[in-house]
Amino acid sequence: MGHHRKALRTSAVGVVSATLIAGSTLGLAPGAQAATGIRFVDIVGDGGTVLKANVITPADADGTRRYPLLVLPTSWGLPQVQYLAQAQKLANSGYVVLSYNVRGFWQSGGEIEVAGPPDVADASKVIDWALANTPADARKVGMAGVSYGAGISLLAAAHDKRVKAVAALSGWADLVGSIYSERTQHVQASALLDGASLVTGRQSAELRQIFDDFYASNLDKEPELVAWGKKRSAVTYVDQLNKNDTAVMMANAWGDTIFSPNQYADFYEKLTGPKRLELRPGDHATAEITGLFGLPNDVWTDTGRWFDHYLKGADNGVDREQPVRLKSRSTDVYEGYPDWKSVGETRKKIALAGTSTIHTNVDSGADGGVVFLSSILDQVARIPPIASIPLLPRRWAAVWQSEKYASAQRVRGTAELHTTLTPTKESGTLVAYLYDVGPLGLGKLVRNAPYTFHGRTPGKPFDVDLELFSTAYDVPAGHRLALVVDTVDPLYIEHNPSGAQLTFSSPANDPSYVSIPLREQ
Template sequence: MGHGRTPLRTAAAGAVSAALVAGTVVGLAPAAQAAGIRFVDISGDGGTVLKANVVTPAGADGSRRYPLIVLPTSWGLPQVEYLTQAQKLADSGYVVLTYNVRGFWQSGGQIEVAGPPDIADASKVIDWALAHTPADPAHVGMAGVSYGAGISLLAAAHDKRVKAVAALSGWADLIDSIYSGRTQHVQAAAVLDGAATLTGRESPELREIFDNLYSSNLSKEQQMIDWGRKRSPATYVDQLNKNGAAVMLAGAWGDTVFPANQYADFYQKLTVPKRLELRPGDHATAELTGLFGLPNDVWRDTERWLNHYLKGVDNGIDREQPVQLESRSAGGYEGYPDWKSIAATRRKIALVGSTTIHANVDSGADGGIVFLSSILDQVGRLPPVASIPLLPRRWAAVWQSEKYGSAQHVRGTAKLHTTLTPTKESGTLVAYLYDVGPLGLGKLVSNAPYTWHGRTPGTPFGVDLELFSTAYDVPAGHRLALVIDTVDPLYIEHNPSGAQLTFSSPANDPSYVSIPLREQ
């Protein structure tokens, strides 16, 4: 499998999490000096001490009540994370309470990964705020980035007092995020593990989950799935709908920790007032500038959402198209009435013929590097690239469309269907969709991994795989290419030595990749 855990944790994860933590502390510490901020200890579930801060509106004297916003911290970040945004919200008339989730920094306990103690903590924090601040019990909201987003959604499903949620770069399905296609997203897991090691105290259960993930312990697979399901807002979508909190979800197309697919699927199941925003970027990068007080679309819409559903402000956000997407190529926002409407048509690229590739060698087609690649795409529109004509066909299967006479606006989720005959009982493939220019240089549009176990060697079976959702414009004169290989640094692969994969397209079950397209 060839992916060592220790180098990833100490290098990629350590550097990323340390940089985020340092940047947040340095950039936001001055806000702690502002008037109206109190640092407090709150007794969470089981008496665990949670370090928190409270920001109240200027001049608040207890003669009136203010809507309350609770902000649980992100994974690995300290309680000063949101102080700039908290001050802005307090200035506009909110009591804002930020708390460091259990297991991280100075808060007590161990990291439970949004387990039952974390959900109970959120309710305890609300209890404390209602008892010790001029907060209005009828107007309670929650918001947060990443870990704070997931906890906010779970709390809203379990506590009817929460009337509005803004979940930024969070998750709906934890297992579908780091184990989609039955494949371990090893770089994403290493970032989470490394940050937890640097800034917190992992529970024995979490340590076991990480170890089983890295080691591909199939005997513990169901245990891991059950663990993740208990911590997934999607599990409690009926409770969330019943409780009625208005839910705003915001994420990034290139999120290598929580891919956009799982948010989109969750959004479709919500029946409460809802909004879905997806932009270029990686995990939590779209929100980052707002944490430093700079103009930021995500935080602007978060405040508009909370203003409408907690204060009753008629700012028009409820009348806008609820699905707001920003293309990775063109910029600007596109509004849609629902997720299904973003792709008016689908165009299939036939995967004709029979193609055999050898496993265990990286062909050069890759999904990039966690954080770095999607940030480059966000800032400079520079996604991972590969020379499609030069990809070695011994290790990569390649199919291409004809040249398009007009621009193709890819919106949503591309779907692969093919027939696979492996020579071994287990294995992994990674599918990539590329935008190929006249010189054969391919820019990555999307990708996704797929792993199987227990198959009979030499016996064909059908593969259906959803690639990660995206919004990308293919220029006129370009092609789309589907590439399949077996090794990608983002994922743990399960290809035995000497394995070969044959892709075919039977007449009664032709192979294809279905491309979702917006109307011209």
């Protein structure tokens, strides 16, 4: 396992290096050409740490009026010029826009805090600086960001009531639920973040230890890891956000392999102020990326409309639209819902009858794909990870299938697995996959999720309830749905002792099933 983790981190560094170099080469030119009024400034953040920043003011600023302020913290591993194209557009429409490199990355000082208290305090210091040094209106402050910038924006808004509106794009509200869902480490996602921070920033000793404990599956450290993550999760401070009545827009991708849509949807339901949730095909930050190059982009268009209404008071109708906006992976059509609970309100159960025993430690061939690459392929070409369901070896994979559907089934929301599991060891990991199976038995991945248990009594059955990652996918008429369960997936660290077996059963008094959320025709 140690050699595996080291190799994974090394490969992640290489991938990230190439990605950042390519992104810088492609992204800086259009931004630099457009942003003619840009000023590069130094801002003293929390504890005296110097943050590198840039600010753009509207062209008509003459010192006689104030403008709404938008603060944009950078994404994990990206430089302060990340938002130049969008910042120029926003400044042209009447905002003071300030982007800053978060501490620990690139030329900014300090060490990486992973949206810890110093990062939250930095955001307030940046707002202070903007109000003192630009024609920004203290009554009209907004924050936005992609990924890391999204997480910091939500946390800052909870702690600084001056922030009236937020657009959190491809971010997290629950860090623990994102990369440690159901006690399972999302190892590819974590290695990618680790690699990026090694290339572009300065890890603190605490962060290095967090990564090492995470990879090592050290259960003694689990309470500390969870507490560390909760401190950095907006869901922990949702009452403060609600008290501030912050207008919160969140956007994410169905296939986000770093921050799943489930944790955003759960958080959305807890918000009581003005709110909007948008979910589209793609992987982490891929739905927003064309906008960073200044190209037309739905996410950034809606971000502008959000701020126009909640900071400028524009009557653009964004507050009257259905607040939950979804785009199916199978179509280019947007759907509106009054709330998340209405998504997939109709449910059909597929019975998981009989008893199936599988051996662990071998990958059956059913996988969630590769971080970034698989969901991007699904976004661009509608080709998700594929497996031949009839050929999956039943020694290592349990398989159940529905009947053929006479009409198309529009899966919307979160599929839920309920089953009875009897292990032969006290720890274990399973991964559940929902497939769209065509006439030839070829299965296209609809969604998946991992589940890990510890401290169970060998031979004693217990209930497993698992939410698969949310999605919007149309199953064609004549196809079936299949649920596959195995124990190994390269996306996750598995906790199956050598030689372990897992038995799935369906007692008469507590039948096993997978519940499929559907949109009515």
